[in-house]
Amino acid sequence: MSKKQLIMDKALELFSEQGYEATSVQQITERCGISKGAFYLSFKTKDELVVSMIDYYLQQFIMDIDQAVKGPYQHESLLVEFYKNIFELFKKHSISVRVFFNEKVFLSKQELFYKISVYEVEMSQAMLYMLEQLYPNNLQETKYDVMYCMKGFIKTYAELVIFSNIPLDLEHLAKSLAEKTRIIAEHTTTPFITESLVQIMAAPYEQEIAQNTLVQLIEQSIASIEDSIARESLQLLKEQIETTTYNRAILKGLLANIRQHPESSWVAYVLAKYFHV
Amino acid sequence: MSKKQLIMDKALELFSEQGYEATSVQQITERCGISKGAFYLSFKTKDELVVSMIDYYLQQFIMDIDQAVKGPYQHESLLVEFYKNIFELFKKHSISVRVFFNEKVFLSKQELFYKISVYEVEMSQAMLYMLEQLYPNNLQETKYDVMYCMKGFIKTYAELVIFSNIPLDLEHLAKSLAEKTRIIAEHTTTPFITESLVQIMAAPYEQEIAQNTLVQLIEQSIASIEDSIARESLQLLKEQIETTTYNRAILKGLLANIRQHPESSWVAYVLAKYFHV
DNA sequence: TTGACATCTGACCGATTAGTCATTAGTATA
DNA sequence: TATACTAATGACTAATCGGTCAGATGTCAA
Numbered sequence: 001m002s003k004k005q006l007i008m009d010k011a012l013e014l015f016s017e018q019g020y021e022a023t024s025v026q027q028i029t030e031r032c033g034i035s036k037g038a039f040y041l042s043f044k045t046k047d048e049l050v051v052s053m054i055d056y057y058l059q060q061f062i063m064d065i066d067q068a069v070k071g072p073y074q075h076e077s078l079l080v081e082f083y084k085n086i087f088e089l090f091k092k093h094s095i096s097v098r099v100f101f102n103e104k105v106f107l108s109k110q111e112l113f114y115k116i117s118v119y120e121v122e123m124s125q126a127m128l129y130m131l132e133q134l135y136p137n138n139l140q141e142t143k144y145d146v147m148y149c150m151k152g153f154i155k156t157y158a159e160l161v162i163f164s165n166i167p168l169d170l171e172h173l174a175k176s177l178a179e180k181t182r183i184i185a186e187h188t189t190t191p192f193i194t195e196s197l198v199q200i201m202a203a204p205y206e207q208e209i210a211q212n213t214l215v216q217l218i219e220q221s222i223a224s225i226e227d228s229i230a231r232e233s234l235q236l237l238k239e240q241i242e243t244t245t246y247n248r249a250i251l252k253g254l255l256a257n258i259r260q261h262p263e264s265s266w267v268a269y270v271l272a273k274y275f276h277v
Numbered sequence: 278m279s280k281k282q283l284i285m286d287k288a289l290e291l292f293s294e295q296g297y298e299a300t301s302v303q304q305i306t307e308r309c310g311i312s313k314g315a316f317y318l319s320f321k322t323k324d325e326l327v328v329s330m331i332d333y334y335l336q337q338f339i340m341d342i343d344q345a346v347k348g349p350y351q352h353e354s355l356l357v358e359f360y361k362n363i364f365e366l367f368k369k370h371s372i373s374v375r376v377f378f379n380e381k382v383f384l385s386k387q388e389l390f391y392k393i394s395v396y397e398v399e400m401s402q403a404m405l406y407m408l409e410q411l412y413p414n415n416l417q418e419t420k421y422d423v424m425y426c427m428k429g430f431i432k433t434y435a436e437l438v439i440f441s442n443i444p445l446d447l448e449h450l451a452k453s454l455a456e457k458t459r460i461i462a463e464h465t466t467t468p469f470i471t472e473s474l475v476q477i478m479a480a481p482y483e484q485e486i487a488q489n490t491l492v493q494l495i496e497q498s499i500a501s502i503e504d505s506i507a508r509e510s511l512q513l514l515k516e517q518i519e520t521t522t523y524n525r526a527i528l529k530g531l532l533a534n535i536r537q538h539p540e541s542s543w544v545a546y547v548l549a550k551y552f553h554v
Numbered sequence: 555t556t557g558a559c560a561t562c563t564g565a566c567c568g569a570t571t572a573g574t575c576a577t578t579a580g581t582a583t584a
Numbered sequence: 585t586a587t588a589c590t591a592a593t594g595a596c597t598a599a600t601c602g603g604t605c606a607g608a609t610g611t612c613a614a
Contacts, residue, residue, distance in 0.1 A: 021298030152429030
């Protein structure tokens with residue numbers, strides 16, 4: 001295991017036990033069995049450690065969720081498969097979820113905030129897509145409410161998976177929640193979350209965050225990457241965000257250039273979503 | 278407004294903005310317009326401030342919830358009234374909820390952890406009680422699942438109330454969630470949360486926490502209270518926890534002795550629950 | 555064995571923290 | 585006005601923080 005990896009793992013442990021602010025670099029190095037100096041050979045600052053951790057752990061989690069969400073589900077067992085995958089991933093990533101989704105400091109970090117918003121949008125879209133597949137005609141009025149209920153189910157039951165040590169039958173859990181979702185979808189008559197409410201809530205997201213943060217994300221990536229072709233690709237993609245110039249084929253090529261570098265694979269992932277390619 | 282009150286209010290503001298660890302005593306005193314020394318006239322340590330804040334803000338919130346939960350609801354509109362009251366309280370106490378329920382540092386504080394567990398048990402019991410009233414016969418198998426769904430609804434929709442600035446029609450929200458609860462209760466056939474699962478999860482709570490923490494809670498109260506009768510009452514109640522000696526009448530009297538003092542009213546509240554008087 | 559190089563160490567730095575205390579300001583009484 | 589007392593101040597301390605760097609240690613080819 002690389003030194004960076006060791007530090008991140010032990011830091012994750014400590015953050016999970018005490019929180020970020022309460023954990024000193026000293027404590028991290030002690031648990032790793034290395035000196036303070038060695039820490040600063042791997043990471044320039046404590047902040048860089050956090051950003052790397054977000055990139056490493058949360059990116060993994062979100063990409064996993066992304067896969068699970070898109071999975072080629074059988075029509076009738078759509079919801080069961082979805083819930084089962086989601087909870088298995090919550091279990092697999094339980095420590096990082098516990099650390100990153102609970103602490104204020106992390107939520108004020110741009111990188112994390114952006115990733116969480118990506119994750120939220122992703123999940124919401126997947127749920128809406130599934131609901132539209134299952135109930136193509138009669139769910140226009142209530143689909144957002146059903147989606148919120150699904151989020152509620154996941155939140156509450158995920159706590160069991162993440163925080164308790166009791167071994168749980170996730171297959172059974174998934175079936176149970178799929179039934180509940182179906183029941184809600186079929187019987188709800190008085191929805192609360194309307195189309196317009198969703199738009200009001202989503203408004204500040206899409207535009208403001210995406211534009212600003214994407215550019216900053218790219219700039220950071222440019223600063224950290226060595227490969228000159230990847231750097232140039234990032235530069236061109238940055239310009240693309242401000243003024244549309246290239247067609248989809250060129251964009252796709254540029255993204256391919258940067259996707260292979262671990263330092264910019266996340267940027268590629270996000271930009272692919274942004275440009276819809 | 279007393280100086281203590283001023284400090285607690287401004288500290289709550291700052292904690293809500295930056296988090297606990299990131300907020301220094303200096304910052305608090307600056308926002309209050311007082312000197313650092315003046316702070317330490319009101320609170321011995323920064324930690325004592327936090328404990329006082331938990332006592333003050335969270336106690337208020339939980340006692341409010343307690344009232345709302347017990348409220349004399351009309352039979353048919355039981356759930357609607359319940360949801361409406363809950364969300365109104367979440368809105369009223371939104372800042373303190375945001376501060377205390379989100380940060381790791383607070384959750385590792387005994388006082389807070391105990392209060393949260395009291396709040397959880399309280400809520401669960403109220404929900405189960407309501408469900409048993411509404412469906413006296415046919416909900417034995419699924420009542421815990423329905424309760425978990427209610428928790429999920431509250432968690433998800435409470436986020437809207439607490440974190441968004443959009444004005445919401447809480448009456449409408451309550452009706453919508455009451456309908457969803459009714460639907461789930463009437464149609465669920467495959468529950469996940471069983472009686473035995475609940476018992477396993479509740480096990481470490483009741484005994485371990487209650488015993489230990491209650492004694493510590495009482496000891497703290499004894500140390501902070503002046504009135505000699507109240508002190509003696511607390512001492513007797515402490516002994517009662519370890520070995521049962523007195524009957525309900527005596528216990529009730531002892532609790533009455535300490536209930537009137539603001540420093541020990543919370544202890545009285547908790548002990549009354551513990552002794553079932 | 556030597557020398558060149560990368561890796562690692564821990565004493566050290568300035569900044570900031572929670573907490574203290576001699577001093578001062580304000581106020582009520584005589 | 586003089587006295588006594590409380591309330592408030594802010595310079596101060598010791599400890600800890602994130603971060604640095606001169607020098608020790610380990611490694612490997614010549």
